[in-house]
Amino acid sequence: MATNFVKYSQLINNSTKYAQRMKRLSNRIFSEVAIPTNPKSMKVVSMFSARPLHTNEEIIHYYPRHVETATLMLKLREYGLFRDEHQDFKEEMKRLRALRGKVKVWKRKLNMEEKETQK
Structure with missing residues (x-):
């Protein structure tokens, strides 16, 4: 054979x-x-x-877990172990606006404050 x-x-x-x-x-x-x-x-x-x-596992699970990573970075920032320069910049701009008296007031927040004062 x-x-x-x-x-x-x-x-x-x-x-x-x-x-x-x-x-x-x-x-x-x-x-x-x-x-x-x-x-x-x-x-x-x-x-x-x-x-x-679309059947390849490496491609399907390519991106990291964004939500969990963002919350982790927020916690680390609160503890002082991570420096988010963009968030620092936004907070600084908000602080400077408050010093100039240009604070944005949202209608929804005003309505909530009025309800709290009425109680």
Whole structure:
């Protein structure tokens, strides 16, 4: 039985018309490219034969956990272990506006304060 396989593999490597046709048939059966193509076309073939991106775990879970990271950074900032320069800048601008008397008052906050004073 092994000798038949050896003969078949030797036959495939021959450059006869029959060997070429058998090689193409074999490639079609095993889902390979039947006719030899250029490297650019082989790139397309490899893209389509690759695993779809929406099933790849590395791509699905690429982004970190933003909400948990943000709350962690907020806690670290409160403890003084992390310096958020953007938040510091916003607080400084709010403080300077308050010094100039330009504090924004939201209607919702006014309504809540009025309700609290009525009670």
